[in-house]
Amino acid sequence: MKKTIALIVPLVLALALAAPAAGHKARKRNKAAGGGTADAKLARLAVEWKNAYNGKDARKLEPLYAENAEYISAHVDGYHARGRAAVIANFQRGIDGGGSITALDVLSTVHTREMASMVTRYVAVNSGRRVEGRNLLVLKKGDAGWRIVTHMTVVKE
Secondary structure, three states: OHHHHHHHHHHHHHHHHHHHHOOOOOEEEEHHHOOOHHHHHHHHHHHHHHHHHHOOOHHHHHHHEEEEEEEEEOOOOOEEEEOHHHHHHHHHHHHHOOOEEEEEEEEEEEEOOOEEEEEEEEEEEEOOEEEEEEEEEEEEEEOOEEEEEEEEEEEOO
């Protein structure tokens, strides 16, 4: 867990610090505040993710992830999938084990023109057990739109 936090904290800090350094004003939104175009697109991406996962075919998640994406699970000791194929295979194992997302709420987004972070709260069923947790997503915007480059999940215990 400490290694996971040590990996993700510098990434989020770099995103926050890069915005002013790059001459772009970082924008912070939350669910209650509504949001601009980027906030709306990021919120739609969260809904697309939930719908794709609940569609029981993890391949539907592929367009949402960058080729070099990574998935870090703080609740599966030491799990770190690297590359889109490994990330998608991980989600397919969860789906095959009866996983589903029953609720997903965007708590906050922070973004520049090219990078974003999003924190979500979710309720899921994993192996027949109800769980609650948080996701931290780091996204990069390219020609094809926003793509997840880092996805970290923490389950409330």
